[in-house]
Amino acid sequence: MRQPLLTTTAAYQALQSHAADAKDWHLRDLFAAEPQRFPTLTVDAAGLFLDYSKNRISQRTVELLTDLARERGVEGQRDAMFSGEKINLTEQRSVLHTALRMPRGKQFVVDGQDINGDVHAVLDRIKAFTDRVRNGNWLGYSGKPITDIVNIGIGGSDLGPKMAVLALRSYAHPRLKMHFVSNVDGHDMDAVLTNLNQETTLFIVASKTFTTAETMLNAQTARRWFLCEGKEEDLARHFVAVSTNTEAVTKFGIDPDNMFPFWDWVGGRYSVWSAIGLSVALAVGFGYFETFLAGAHEMDEHFRTAPLEQNMPVLLALIGFWNREFIGASSLSIAPYHQDLNRFPAYLQQLDMESNGKRVTKGGQPVDTATCPVVWGECGTNAQHAYFQLLHQGTDIVPIDFIAALLPTHDLAGHHDALLANCFAQSEAFMKGKTAEEVRAELTAQGLPEAKIDELVPHRTFPGNRPSNTILMEHLTPATLGALIALYEHKTFVQGVLWDIASFDQWGVELGKVLAKKIQAELEGDVDPAAHDSSTNGLIVMAKGAKIE
Numbered sequence: 140m141r142q143p144l145l146t147t148t149a150a151y152q153a154l155q156s157h158a159a160d161a162k163d164w165h166l167r168d169l170f171a172a173e174p175q176r177f178p179t180l181t182v183d184a185a186g187l188f189l190d191y192s193k194n195r196i197s198q199r200t201v202e203l204l205t206d207l208a209r210e211r212g213v214e215g216q217r218d219a220m221f222s223g224e225k226i227n228l229t230e231q232r233s234v235l236h237t238a239l240r241m242p243r244g245k246q247f248v249v250d251g252q253d254i255n256g257d258v259h260a261v262l263d264r265i266k267a268f269t270d271r272v273r274n275g276n277w278l279g280y281s282g283k284p285i286t287d288i289v290n291i292g293i294g295g296s297d298l299g300p301k302m303a304v305l306a307l308r309s310y311a312h313p314r315l316k317m318h319f320v321s322n323v324d325g326h327d328m329d330a331v332l333t334n335l336n337q338e339t340t341l342f343i344v345a346s347k348t349f350t351t352a353e354t355m356l357n358a359q360t361a362r363r364w365f366l367c368e369g370k371e372e373d374l375a376r377h378f379v380a381v382s383t384n385t386e387a388v389t390k391f392g393i394d395p396d397n398m399f400p401f402w403d404w405v406g407g408r409y410s411v412w413s414a415i416g417l418s419v420a421l422a423v424g425f426g427y428f429e430t431f432l433a434g435a436h437e438m439d440e441h442f443r444t445a446p447l448e449q450n451m452p453v454l455l456a457l458i459g460f461w462n463r464e465f466i467g468a469s470s471l472s473i474a475p476y477h478q479d480l481n482r483f484p485a486y487l488q489q490l491d492m493e494s495n496g497k498r499v500t501k502g503g504q505p506v507d508t509a510t511c512p513v514v515w516g517e518c519g520t521n522a523q524h525a526y527f528q529l530l531h532q533g534t535d536i537v538p539i540d541f542i543a544a545l546l547p548t549h550d551l552a553g554h555h556d557a558l559l560a561n562c563f564a565q566s567e568a569f570m571k572g573k574t575a576e577e578v579r580a581e582l583t584a585q586g587l588p589e590a591k592i593d594e595l596v597p598h599r600t601f602p603g604n605r606p607s608n609t610i611l612m613e614h615l616t617p618a619t620l621g622a623l624i625a626l627y628e629h630k631t632f633v634q635g636v637l638w639d640i641a642s643f644d645q646w647g648v649e650l651g652k653v654l655a656k657k658i659q660a661e662l663e664g665d666v667d668p669a670a671h672d673s674s675t676n677g678l679i680v681m682a683k684g685a686k687i688e
């Protein structure tokens with residue numbers, strides 16, 4: 140159904156006039172006036188806890204935002220996604236990453252195909268294969284067990300598995316070292332291959348399409364490197380593939396028996412739950428991989444059934460929408476206070492920005508409001524010593540998602556309280572700030588002369604009133620990681636519905652790919668390029684010149 144432009148809807152207009160009233164609110168005052176703000180503006184689901192009280196909102200704001208969600212049809216579109224309707228309109232595909240984490244035996248037929256059966260048949264193959272590699276029964280060509288696994292993939296075929304393997308580091312197999320090569324830059328492959336031995340290395344070539352230029356080049360390089368020691372007939376023990384494209388995998392020389400399939404109804408950035416997660420299952424074992432899927436499924440069930448007002452992904456989406464539309468925040472910073480979630484901000488960049496970085500509606504009209512903010516971030520406390528200065532005192536409002544585990548997975552004394560203290564202190568500081576009066580009183584107590592105090596006060600004042608969410612879990616486990624990823628997947632989905640944009644395609648990455656092919660031919664050939672603009676021509680000439688010198 141064609142949606143009206145956002146600003147023309149009654150719910151958006153109600154939010155606009157509410158936002159005008161809310162313009163001068165300060166979080167400090169909201170907290171002072173509402174002692175019950177924390178219990179009111181928090182929610183639990185699937186082992187996660189979300190505190191969204193440190194946003195410039197009232198309960199009325201939440202009501203108006205949920206009105207908008209209803210008016211935009213979030214519930215109907217959510218149900219359409221779960222039931223396998225072809226909601227990816229520009230590619231005429233279903234969007235069924237949620238089916239990848241459905242328990243066995245939940246009959247689910249789409250277009251006459253038993254999807255649950257297909258998913259679990261591949262999971263069974265993943266179990267058999269990962270058990271063999273982990274037990275040391277899958278041997279390399281010289282009879283030694285595998286020690287190193289290299290996942291070759293990019294975008295969704297890299298970011299999810301790499302992030303999850305790092306996040307679940309404390310569950311990892313002691314013999315297996317995991318490596319990830321994604322970049323077409325040979326330095327990436329070079330850095331990994333330098334320390335590896337052909338006899339004990341297993342490559343996973345992970346690509347939904349099996350046509351992605353970077354992955355194909357890296358896979359060819361890995362194959363050449365392998366054949367420096369191994370023989371053609373040994374390739375099957377050292378190369379497996381994950382793809383939807385059997386024909387291209389076979390053409391590459393990988394035995395279809397060593398291919399783990401998935402389906403076109405799984406978007407690349409939503410594919411860590413599919414066989415693309417093979418490296419995760421190898422690292423942590425199939426049992427924990429299943430728990431990872433179960434954690435995500437628990438979040439799916441919550442998202443599918445909880446009323447919008449108590450629905451964690453919906454609330455996270457609505458708060459983000461409010462900050463983007465009415466607080467004017469053009470970026471969102473992700474701050475995991477957990478070193479093992481180091482790659483989570485990079486993972487979310489693709490999830491959110493490749494999904495919702497769009498400027499036309501599903502019907503093809505230009506949108507009439509801002510859409511996806513720029514997503515970026517870094518682990519706390521490192522981020523505090525790098526760019527938090529700007530977040531506290533800069534001219535832009537940058538909302539922050541703090542993510543932390545209440546308990547660590549290490550037993551090093553003294554660290555975890557220090558970590559959590561910093562996490563909570565930062566969200567408090569962003570919320571409260573420090574007034575000129577407070578700064579003046581502090582400096583006066585230090586006995587500074589009046590003139591010095593006047594000079595320092597503006598520099599040492601913090602405006603505060605900077606919004607943040609805090610997401611907590613007890614431990615970072617396969618289940619809570621699964622739930623956390625699913626939380627952000629559904630948040631992204633809901634925001635796409637609010638903006639009425641096509642969240643499941645990514646046409647914006649195509650133009651650069653086409654131009655790169657052309658320029659690569661020019662760099663490799665001996666024709667001087669003249670067909671580009673003067674800058675691009677000049678850069679190509681410089682690169683060719685450097686090769687000759």
Ligand SMILES: O=P(O)(O)OC[C@H]1O[C@](O)(CO)[C@@H](O)[C@@H]1O
Pocket residue numbers: 293294295296345346347348349350351354407408493645648
């Ligand atoms: O898995 P593939 O087909 O190699 O694609 C890798 C990535 O490339 C993209 O298509 C973008 O170019 C992503 O959406 C995808 O995750």
